[in-house]
Amino acid sequence: MGRVREAVRRLGVVGELLAFLWRERLWWMIPILLAVLAVGALVLFSSSPVVAPFVYTLF
Amino acid sequence: MNKTTDSGALARVRRRFAEAVRAGARVQAAVLLTAVYFLVLGPAALLTRLLGVDLLCRRRAAKTGWTERAPRDPRELLRSQG
Amino acid sequence: MRILGLSFDYHDAAAALIVDGVPVAAAQEERFTRVKHDRRLPENAARWCLERAGLSAGDLDAAVFYEKPFRKFSRILAGCLGTFPSSAGLFRRATAAWVDERLWVGPRIERAFGLTQDKVLFCEHHLSHAAAAFYCAPFDEAAVLTIDGVGEWATAAVGRGRRGQDGGWDLSLDAEMRYPHSLGLLYSAFTAYLGFEVNEGEYKVMGLAPYGRPRFADQIRAMVRPFEDGSFRLDLDWFVFQSDPTRAFARRFEEAFGPARAPEAGDPAADPRLCDVAASIQLVCEEMVLALAREAHRRTGSRHLCLSGGVALNAVANARVLRETPFERVWIQPAAGDAGSALGAALYAAHALGRPKRYEMKRVDLGPEHSPAAAVEAFRRAGLAHEEIGDESKLCGRVAGMLAEGKVVGWHQGRSEWGPRALGHRSILADPRPAAMKDTVNEKIKFRELFRPFAPSALGRLAGEWFDLGGSPAPDPYRFMLATAPVRADRRGRLGAVTHVDGSARVQTVFPDQDPLYHRLIESFGAATGVPVVLNTSFNLKGEPIVETPEDAVATFLASGMDALVVGTFLVPNRNAAAAPRRKVWAVSAKQSDAWAW
Numbered sequence: 001m002g003r004v005r006e007a008v009r010r011l012g013v014v015g016e017l018l019a020f021l022w023r024e025r026l027w028w029m030i031p032i033l034l035a036v037l038a039v040g041a042l043v044l045f046s047s048s049p050v051v052a053p054f055v056y057t058l059f
Numbered sequence: 060m061n062k063t064t065d066s067g068a069l070a071r072v073r074r075r076f077a078e079a080v081r082a083g084a085r086v087q088a089a090v091l092l093t094a095v096y097f098l099v100l101g102p103a104a105l106l107t108r109l110l111g112v113d114l115l116c117r118r119r120a121a122k123t124g125w126t127e128r129a130p131r132d133p134r135e136l137l138r139s140q141g
Numbered sequence: 142m143r144i145l146g147l148s149f150d151y152h153d154a155a156a157a158l159i160v161d162g163v164p165v166a167a168a169q170e171e172r173f174t175r176v177k178h179d180r181r182l183p184e185n186a187a188r189w190c191l192e193r194a195g196l197s198a199g200d201l202d203a204a205v206f207y208e209k210p211f212r213k214f215s216r217i218l219a220g221c222l223g224t225f226p227s228s229a230g231l232f233r234r235a236t237a238a239w240v241d242e243r244l245w246v247g248p249r250i251e252r253a254f255g256l257t258q259d260k261v262l263f264c265e266h267h268l269s270h271a272a273a274a275f276y277c278a279p280f281d282e283a284a285v286l287t288i289d290g291v292g293e294w295a296t297a298a299v300g301r302g303r304r305g306q307d308g309g310w311d312l313s314l315d316a317e318m319r320y321p322h323s324l325g326l327l328y329s330a331f332t333a334y335l336g337f338e339v340n341e342g343e344y345k346v347m348g349l350a351p352y353g354r355p356r357f358a359d360q361i362r363a364m365v366r367p368f369e370d371g372s373f374r375l376d377l378d379w380f381v382f383q384s385d386p387t388r389a390f391a392r393r394f395e396e397a398f399g400p401a402r403a404p405e406a407g408d409p410a411a412d413p414r415l416c417d418v419a420a421s422i423q424l425v426c427e428e429m430v431l432a433l434a435r436e437a438h439r440r441t442g443s444r445h446l447c448l449s450g451g452v453a454l455n456a457v458a459n460a461r462v463l464r465e466t467p468f469e470r471v472w473i474q475p476a477a478g479d480a481g482s483a484l485g486a487a488l489y490a491a492h493a494l495g496r497p498k499r500y501e502m503k504r505v506d507l508g509p510e511h512s513p514a515a516a517v518e519a520f521r522r523a524g525l526a527h528e529e530i531g532d533e534s535k536l537c538g539r540v541a542g543m544l545a546e547g548k549v550v551g552w553h554q555g556r557s558e559w560g561p562r563a564l565g566h567r568s569i570l571a572d573p574r575p576a577a578m579k580d581t582v583n584e585k586i587k588f589r590e591l592f593r594p595f596a597p598s599a600l601g602r603l604a605g606e607w608f609d610l611g612g613s614p615a616p617d618p619y620r621f622m623l624a625t626a627p628v629r630a631d632r633r634g635r636l637g638a639v640t641h642v643d644g645s646a647r648v649q650t651v652f653p654d655q656d657p658l659y660h661r662l663i664e665s666f667g668a669a670t671g672v673p674v675v676l677n678t679s680f681n682l683k684g685e686p687i688v689e690t691p692e693d694a695v696a697t698f699l700a701s702g703m704d705a706l707v708v709g710t711f712l713v714p715n716r717n718a719a720a721a722p723r724r725k726v727w728a729v730s731a732k733q734s735d736a737w738a739w
Contacts, residue, residue, distance in 0.1 A: 006248065006252070009247075009248045009251070009258075010245060010248060013140075013244060016140060016141075016211070017140075017141070017211050017214075020139070020140065020211045020212075020215075021211075021215065023141075024141065024215070026215055026219075028103050028106070028107070029215060029218050029219075031099055031103075032095070032099050032100055032103065033218075035095045035099045036092070036236045036239075036240055037240060039088065039091040039095060039236075039240075040088075040236075040237075040240030040241070042087075042091070043084050043087055043088040043091070088233075088237055089233055092232065092233045092236055092237065093233060095232075095236075096221070096225075096229050096232045096233070097226070097229075100221060100222060100225060100232065101225060101226070103222055104222050104223075104225035104226075107222060107223075114219050114220070114222055114223035115219075115220065115223040115224070115320075115377065115383060116319060116321075116322060116374065117374075117377060121368075121374060123368050123370050123372050124318045124319075124322055124372030124373050124374050125299075125316040125317070125318060125370060126316060126317055126318070126319055127315065127316050128298075128313075128314055128315060128316060128317055130313060133489070133492075133493035134493055136264075136265065136268075136493075137203075137205065137262040137263060137264060137489075137490055137494075138262065138263075139209070139211075139263065140209055140210050140211045140246075140247060140263050141209055141210075141211030141212050141215075
């Protein structure tokens with residue numbers, strides 16, 4: 001439950017960050033940010049010994 | 060399985076596997092972030108240069124290094140992370 | 142209103158608690174964890190702050206982080222973009238660190254203290270610095286100047302604090318200089334070039350400067366390109382900090398100034414070229430600080446200046462601000478670096494959300510204090526025989542006598558100091574008269590570089606007779622050891638251990654309202670020797686945080702060559718349990734490869 005709440009809260013932070021970039025007219029940063037976050041999520045996922053073997057088969 | 064019930068050899072294998080996975084994740088992160096740098100940041104960098112955007116205030120013609128700040132409501136300012 | 146200020150994730154994490162506008166507790170995390178420059182979320186410091194005030198996290202009205210994470214992250218991405226394709230390494234390391242933890246500051250604070258999202262607030266980096274100065278200063282109106290490495294985008298800012306129409310005190314920053322044009326980063330680039338650790342070795346550059354001649358000053362001025370209004374633009378061809386995660390200066394540095402000094406290489410004071418480089422960057426830094434201060438005066442016309450940011454810890458530059466700018470009074474936040482911003486962020490929020498009474502920082506003992514029982518227990522564990530001397534004047538008389546005999550004494554009293562300076566609560570004290578005492582303390586006690594000077598603590602009312610403090614009463618920064626002053630020429634022979642090679646000293650003036658016990662000790666030493674001054678250095682060994690608990694004090698006492706130790710009213714008169722110093726490095730330096738701007 002804690003992890004789900006944490007994930008939701010982090011998604012909220014991402015939303016706030018996207019809103020900030022939009023407000024500041026830093027649109028060009030949005031694709032970079034999304035790519036970096038996707039990498040981050042993938043790496044976080046593949047750091048877990050339980051999930052890693054499945055993630056590595058993707059590459 | 061509980062750690063205390065692991066035999067010594069099994070615990071070692073698990074530990075080494077976890078270390079290998081973490082090392083793999085680090086390499087993976089480095090490779091992917093390098094790819095993002097050149098494939099996503101690269102075109103954006105090219106575009107900003109073509110448009111003449113001065114991201115690091117390098118322009119030599121400037122007469123001052125000060126940037127005036129717009130006033131912000133203190134309460135409002137504290138609410139935002141940006 | 143109860144507000145917790147927090148600074149962390151970069152270096153020197155700290156927490157400060159404000160209750161109804163008054164700081165009741167403030168401390169750096171490193172004092173608890175014993176990890177030098179600990180940058181982790183300061184849970185220990187924050188929990189102690191709450192405990193000290195008898196509060197729990199649920200009683201807080203707000204927790205305030207000292208800067209804006211999103212704005213900082215966008216600056217880092219913009220920097221990588223602006224330096225493409227040479228910033229691949231920086232991009233990899235910075236984004237990994239940000240995605241891993243720095244982006245999630247809000248949820249981390251919420252989770253650590255069980256707070257709801259609406260209670261977590263975010264100040265701006267330079268506003269936090271500015272608030273740490275203005276909301277602690279004895280002025281109703283003042284110009285405010287902040288100078289450091291970099292916050293979000295700003296590297297320096299100028300503004301004003303004053304009484305608002307609604308009776309509160311308003312603070313605003315009107316203009317800022319922006320990354321990468323930074324005096325702090327310029328100074329740190331030379332710190333790295335001279336082989337010292339960035340964010341730690343800047344004092345060493347300042348200490349090394351008087352050994353040299355500023356013969357490279359013109360070259361440095363050329364790389365700075367100053368404007369008439371005090372601002373400047375760095376010539377970025379000289380630097381790589383904007384694209385390299387671990388380096389600061391480009392190869393051109395070595396072509397212009399010679400080979401860089403390797404970290405941990407031999408005595409830099411023995412190499413005139415390195416001394417000349419240190420003298421040159423110090424001189425240019427002073428000129429730039431003066432120009433910025435004059436611009437702050439031109440913009441505001443104020444008689445008062447509040448100064449903060451890491452560069453405001455440059456005591457030599459501060460002394461010139463006191464003497465060479467039109468300001469009548471200058472007040473500098475004693476914890477001018479990022480740790481002090483925990484306090485600044487909380488004070489800014491306190492004044493933004495309410496209208497608290499005005500606070501004036503007259504003393505800096507905002508840290509933990511420890512019970513006599515803790516001291517006795519520490520002595521027992523170490524097997525140290527001790528005496529209790531309940532009468533303060535007897536204790537001071539006894540310690541003054543020991544100092545006059547040439548003994549070096551560890552002095553652990555009351556609450557620990559806020560900021561990087563030990564001001565008589567966690568200090569190592571010695572006789573300032575014999576020049577040889579400097580080498581004794583450097584070699585046998587602190588295990589640090591021999592070229593570095595020691596500071597004197599002087600009796601406030603008599604300090605002007607020994608040091609040229611530029612007026613009476615002495616300017617406020619001298620209370621907190623924030624400015625240097627010339628030692629009067631006819632007194633230098635009697636202050637051999639604390640007079641630097643250029644005849645200056647980073648003097649602390651001690652008054653009874655600030656610290657009655659320390660004042661009394663210096664008075665006793667003055668009565669015994671005719672010199673109302675003691676040598677005061679922080680109670681730690683090289684590379685370690687200043688001691689916090691009696692246990693830390695005992696461990697440092699045993700690991701060094703100190704002769705005696707005082708903890709509260711207890712005196713350990715000699716090294717009865719340990720014949721020889723036992724050098725034991727029990728603290729870990731949080732060496733940071735990311736000491737630059739991300």
